[in-house]
Amino acid sequence: MIKESLKGKITRISGPVIEADGMRGAKMYDVVRVGDENLLGEIIRLNENIATIQVYEDTNGLKPGEKVISTDLPLSVELGPGLLTNIYDGIQRPLPTIYDQTGDFIERGVEADALDRNKKWKFVPTSKVGDKLKGCDVLGEVQETSIILHKIMVPPNIEGTLISIVNKGEYKIEDVIATISSRDREIKLSMLQKWPVRQARPVKEKYDPSLPLITGQRVVDTFFPVAKGGTAAIPGGFGTGKTVMLHQLAKWSDAQVVIYVGCGERGNEMTDVLREFPKLKDPKTGESLMKRTVLIANTSNMPVAARDASVYTGITLAEYYRDMGYDVALMADSTSRLAEAMREISGRLEEMPGEEGYPAYLASRLAEFYERAGRAKLLGSKNKEGSVSVMGAVSPPGGDFSEPVAQNTLRIVKVFWALDSDLADRRHFPSINWLKSYSLYLDEVSSWWKKDVGEHWLNLRNNAMALLQKESELQEIVKLVGPDALPAKERALLESARMIREDFLQQSAFHEVDTYCSEKKQYEMLRIMSKYSDLIQKAIENNVNIEDIISIKSRENIARMGTISNQEFEKKFKDIENELEQEIEGIINEVNKT
Amino acid sequence: MSNKEIEYTTVSEVAGPLMIVKGIKDVAYNEVVRIKTSTGEERTGQVLEAFMNKVIVQVFEGTKGLDTKKTSARFIGETMKLGVSKDMLGRVFDGTGNPIDNAPPIIPEDRRDINGNPINPYSREYPREFIQTGISTIDGLNTLVRGQKLPIFSGSGLPHNNLAAQIARQAKVLGQKEKFAVVFCAMGITFEEANLFIKDFENTGALERTTMFLNLADDPTIERIILPRMALTCAEYFAFELGMQVLVILTDLTNYAEALREIAAAREEVPGRRGYPGYMYTDLATIYERAGRIKGKKGSITQIPMLTMPDDDITHPIPDLTGYITEGQIVLERGLHKKGIYPPIAVLPCLSRLMDRGIGKDKTREDHAGVSNQLYAAYAEGCDLRDLVAIVGEDALSDRDRKFLKFSEEFEKKFVSQDEHEDRSIEKTLEIGWELFSILPKSELKKIDENYIKKYLPKNE
Numbered sequence A: 001m002i003k004e005s006l007k008g009k010i011t012r013i014s015g016p017v018i019e020a021d022g023m024r025g026a027k028m029y030d031v032v033r034v035g036d037e038n039l040l041g042e043i044i045r046l047n048e049n050i051a052t053i054q055v056y057e058d059t060n061g062l063k064p065g066e067k068v069i070s071t072d073l074p075l076s077v078e079l080g081p082g083l084l085t086n087i088y089d090g091i092q093r094p095l096p097t098i099y100d101q102t103g104d105f106i107e108r109g110v111e112a113d114a115l116d117r118n119k120k121w122k123f124v125p126t127s128k129v130g131d132k133l134k135g136c137d138v139l140g141e142v143q144e145t146s147i148i149l150h151k152i153m154v155p156p157n158i159e160g161t162l163i164s165i166v167n168k169g170e171y172k173i174e175d176v177i178a179t180i181s182s183r184d185r186e187i188k189l190s191m192l193q194k195w196p197v198r199q200a201r202p203v204k205e206k207y208d209p210s211l212p213l214i215t216g217q218r219v220v221d222t223f224f225p226v227a228k229g230g231t232a233a234i235p236g237g238f239g240t241g242k243t244v245m246l247h248q249l250a251k252w253s254d255a256q257v258v259i260y261v262g263c264g265e266r267g268n269e270m271t272d273v274l275r276e277f278p279k280l281k282d283p284k285t286g287e288s289l290m291k292r293t294v295l296i297a298n299t300s301n302m303p304v305a306a307r308d309a310s311v312y313t314g315i316t317l318a319e320y321y322r323d324m325g326y327d328v329a330l331m332a333d334s335t336s337r338l339a340e341a342m343r344e345i346s347g348r349l350e351e352m353p354g355e356e357g358y359p360a361y362l363a364s365r366l367a368e369f370y371e372r373a374g375r376a377k378l379l380g381s382k383n384k385e386g387s388v389s390v391m392g393a394v395s396p397p398g399g400d401f402s403e404p405v406a407q408n409t410l411r412i413v414k415v416f417w418a419l420d421s422d423l424a425d426r427r428h429f430p431s432i433n434w435l436k437s438y439s440l441y442l443d444e445v446s447s448w449w450k451k452d453v454g455e456h457w458l459n460l461r462n463n464a465m466a467l468l469q470k471e472s473e474l475q476e477i478v479k480l481v482g483p484d485a486l487p488a489k490e491r492a493l494l495e496s497a498r499m500i501r502e503d504f505l506q507q508s509a510f511h512e513v514d515t516y517c518s519e520k521k522q523y524e525m526l527r528i529m530s531k532y533s534d535l536i537q538k539a540i541e542n543n544v545n546i547e548d549i550i551s552i553k554s555r556e557n558i559a560r561m562g563t564i565s566n567q568e569f570e571k572k573f574k575d576i577e578n579e580l581e582q583e584i585e586g587i588i589n590e591v592n593k594t
Numbered sequence B: 001m002s003n004k005e006i007e008y009t010t011v012s013e014v015a016g017p018l019m020i021v022k023g024i025k026d027v028a029y030n031e032v033v034r035i036k037t038s039t040g041e042e043r044t045g046q047v048l049e050a051f052m053n054k055v056i057v058q059v060f061e062g063t064k065g066l067d068t069k070k071t072s073a074r075f076i077g078e079t080m081k082l083g084v085s086k087d088m089l090g091r092v093f094d095g096t097g098n099p100i101d102n103a104p105p106i107i108p109e110d111r112r113d114i115n116g117n118p119i120n121p122y123s124r125e126y127p128r129e130f131i132q133t134g135i136s137t138i139d140g141l142n143t144l145v146r147g148q149k150l151p152i153f154s155g156s157g158l159p160h161n162n163l164a165a166q167i168a169r170q171a172k173v174l175g176q177k178e179k180f181a182v183v184f185c186a187m188g189i190t191f192e193e194a195n196l197f198i199k200d201f202e203n204t205g206a207l208e209r210t211t212m213f214l215n216l217a218d219d220p221t222i223e224r225i226i227l228p229r230m231a232l233t234c235a236e237y238f239a240f241e242l243g244m245q246v247l248v249i250l251t252d253l254t255n256y257a258e259a260l261r262e263i264a265a266a267r268e269e270v271p272g273r274r275g276y277p278g279y280m281y282t283d284l285a286t287i288y289e290r291a292g293r294i295k296g297k298k299g300s301i302t303q304i305p306m307l308t309m310p311d312d313d314i315t316h317p318i319p320d321l322t323g324y325i326t327e328g329q330i331v332l333e334r335g336l337h338k339k340g341i342y343p344p345i346a347v348l349p350c351l352s353r354l355m356d357r358g359i360g361k362d363k364t365r366e367d368h369a370g371v372s373n374q375l376y377a378a379y380a381e382g383c384d385l386r387d388l389v390a391i392v393g394e395d396a397l398s399d400r401d402r403k404f405l406k407f408s409e410e411f412e413k414k415f416v417s418q419d420e421h422e423d424r425s426i427e428k429t430l431e432i433g434w435e436l437f438s439i440l441p442k443s444e445l446k447k448i449d450e451n452y453i454k455k456y457l458p459k460n461e
C-alpha cells in the first residue's frame, strides 16, 4: 500500500486532544500517527485545514510543529485465530507484547500486531472449488482452542465463486488460503480480516431473543433473567458489586465465547481475571474458562481517549464470533467511564454541553453500542443463528440513578439489575434490589424453563416476588408498631420472605460451591422454600406458637442449601424436604395433643 | 541559542494560577517552566496547553507578584522530573521536591518523570499478603493486603491522623522481616497535624525509614497537584528498584481536589459535579493506580490516602470518585466518635475488596471469612433494631431480637473499640468475634461453617 499519505503538523495540544494544520483531505474517524513518536490518534473533527484529533496515548512532551500523518484508514480491529485467551489494550495491542517491548510499565509509541503473524494454525477447508459463496460463508475451520472451532469466513462484503482453496495443513494468518472470483475480480483471502470498529458487522435479520442466558446466579436466572442476545445494565454506587457480578457472568454464563472489557476501571481487576480464569473450569464443558475468553483492558490510568475504542473493539470481536454462529456475551465495566471520556473530549472540543456536562450525543452513542447486541439470522447461505448479549455496568455519581448515563442506559436495555448500597453495606450479595430491578425477558424465557427445568417455574418465581413485595409493606408497619404487634400469620410470612432473601437471593461469589448454582438446583431450592412457606402457614392455622415454628432445625438446613454441591444436591434436598415435613407435622401434633 | 537558555519576557496574561506566554516556539505539552518575577524570585510552572506560539502555564507557587512586563519564563526542555535515590529515606522535601531539612542535597541515582507510566495489567501481581494492622475492624472485617490502596474517609475533627499513624506504626506482614519504608505526603494539612506524624515516626524510630513530602496549609496550593506524583515516583523507586515494602500515606486528598478545581475554574472549563472538573476521576486514578505489586519484583506499594468528606457527605465527589477507584474504604463516623469509641470506624460502609484473597487457612485463619460475614450480618441486624427500638421501645422486641440488639452494643464496645496503642493479633481479633457470637442463638450463626462453630465457639459451662 504505497500511497502518498497526507501530512500535517500539530498546532495545539490540550491533554489527549490535539489540533493539526494541513489536514485538508483527511477523513473523519481516520487513524493518524502523531508526532515524532508516532502516537496513534483518530480524527474527531474537521474544519477547513484543521483536524482535531484524539490521541490514544499519553501526549506529554509532544510539541506544536511535530508532524501528523494520516493512515487514510478508519480505526479497525484484526480478526482471525489467536484472539481467544489474549488480553488487549483499548486499541487491540496485546499487553504481553507491550510487556516484552517496554517492561512492567506501558510506554508510548509501541507498535504491536494484534495477532501473531508467525504462528501456524491447522486449517481444514470445508468449502470446495466451484462453491458459490456469500459473505460469512465458511471457507474452513481452525481449532482455535480446545473448545472453540474458529470458522474462517468470507468477509461480509464479498460474494463470488471459490476458484481455489488450500488443502488441509498448517498456515500463517497472512497466507493466502482461498481465492474468490467476484465480478471478474479475483480476491485473495487469508485467515486474517480487518473490520472498522465503529461499524456494526451486518446480519440478515434480527430476532427477538427467546432463550435465557443461564448465569448460575439465582437472583439473575430466576428473578431477573437475561436472554441470549439480550441487553442488561447493572448500575450501582462504588463497592456495591458490579465488577464481581460481571466477573461471575463472564465465568459462569452459558455463552460460548466471552469478551470482557475493562473500561476505565482497576488494573488489579484485570489481573484477577488473568490469573483466575485459566484455573476455573466451565461447568458445561469442563474446560478452562480462559479458552473461550478475550480480555480488553483500558484501565483508569491508561489513556482516556482509548476508552470508547476499547468498547467498540470489544463489540466488534463479539460480532465476529457471533458471525460464526456462536452465542457471545460481552461485559463492559464500566460504561460510565466511557461516557466520562466522551465528556472530557467533548469539553476539550468546546462543544455545547448537555446535561451534567455530557455531550448531547451521549444518548445516541449509548444506543448505538447496545444496539449491536441481539440474536440474529446471519449472513451466508446457511441461515445460521448467533447472538451477542451485552451487559454493562453503570457507575452513577453518589450512587444516584437519576444521572444521565444511568437514565439513558435504562431507556435502551431490557434488564435492569439495580444495586443497592444498603444491601451491600449489610453484605447482602449480590446486592440486587429485588423491588427496583426488572427484566423484560421474563415471558420470552419462561417457556424454556417450563420445558427444560420445571413445570411450575413461573409460578414459583412470581409467588416469591409477591411474598417479597408483601414483606416490604409489612415492614413499614413493623417500623411503627414492632413485630410483636403483627398477627402470627403475617409474622410467618415475614419469616418466609426472610428465607428467600437470605438463602436464595444471597449468593456468595467466593464460596467454592455457591458461586455457581445450576438451573435445576435453583428450581429445587425455590420449590422447597415455597413448601416451607406453605407448611408454616399450615402450622399457624393449627395454632402452633410462632416462636416454635421459627426455631425448627430444618430452617438451618434450608439456609445451607446453596453450599450443597451440584452433584449431591438432588439426594440431600430430598432429605431436607422430608425432614421439614416431619418436623412441621411433629410440632402440629404436639399442639393437637395438648 | 537553544530554547533552554531563552528568557521570554513575553508574559501576556496572568489569571488565577495561570499565566500565558506568547511569542514562544518549540515548547512541549507539560514542559516545565522556570519563572523569574520582577524582584528576582524564582518559581516553577508547567505547560497546560501548548499552541504554535503561545502556551498556558500553571504556576505552582502562585501568581502573586507576577507581571506582564518584567516577569520572565524559561522552558527547560523536559517534563517534570524527580531525582531519586535511596538517600531520600529519612529526608524531608517541599512541594517542588527540594530538601527542607537543612541536610545536603540528594545526589540522584536516577531522574524520573513524576507522572510515571501505567503499570501493565499483565505485569501486575495480584495483592494477597495479609498486613496485620493490629486494629480489629481492619484486620478482622476489612483486611488490608500488601499492594492495596485503601483510603480513610473521615470528617473534620475526627481522629483519622491518629488512626493512620497507628496503622503506620503497627503494620506488619506476619512471619516476615523485610525492608520497608514509609512515604508520607502531606497536602495542605496544618503543621500540627503533620507534626503528629513526625513525632510518632520519631518515637518509634521509623523516621530514618520515612521520606516526607510536605506542603502545609500555608504553602502554595497549586503545588499540591504535583506533590503526590513526586511522592509516588519516589515510592516506585523504593519498591520496584530497591525492593522495599512501601507504605504511602497521602493526606489530605480533599485539599488536592480543591487545587484541581482551582485550575479548572481558572481555565474556564465546563465544571462537573460541584464545580470539580469532569476529568477528576481519571486524574485521581493516575494517583491511586500507582499502588500495587509487580510480578517478579520483591517490593510493593500500599497506599493509605486520607480525605475529609465535606460535611461528612460520602456522596460528595471527592470520596465518591475515590471509592470508585480504590480497593475499598475505611469510613470514620462522628456518632461513634461522640460516643467515645476509638477508632470510630463505621463498620457497615467499610469495605476491603482484596480481603477475600488475603485471608483464610495458611494466611490468617480458616474461620476468618465466616466470622467476618457473620459479624457484619449480625451487626447490621442489630443496627436496624436500634432504629426500631427508638420508636416502639425494647419491650416490643422478641427474645431473638433482643439478643441481636445486645450483640451490636457489645460489638462496638469490645470489637470496634480499642486503645490507640493496642496492637491486637488477628487471633485475638477473631477470638473477640467468637465471644460476641455466644450472645446469639447458635442457630443464627448461618454464615459460618458448622465445623468452625464446633471448633471455635466458646462452650458455655
Ligand SMILES: Nc1ncnc2c1ncn2[C@@H]1O[C@H](COP(=O)(O)OP(=O)(O)OP(=O)(O)O)[C@@H](O)[C@H]1O
Residues within 6 Å of the ligand: A236, A237, A238, A239, A240, A241, A242, A243, A244, A245, A265, A395, A429, A430, A431, A507, A508, A509, A510, B323, B324, B325, B351, B352, B353, B354
Ligand atoms: N456476589 C458476591 N459475593 C460475595 N461478595 C461480594 C459479591 N458481590 C460483591 N461482593 C463484595 O463487594 C465488594 C465490591 O464489589 P465490586 O468490586 O464488584 O464493586 P463495584 O460495584 O464494581 O465497585 P466499583 O464501582 O468501585 O468498581 C467485593 O470486593 C466483595 O467483597
Ligand SMILES: [Mg+2]
Residues within 6 Å of the ligand: A242, A243, A244, A265, A333
Ligand atoms: Mg467495579
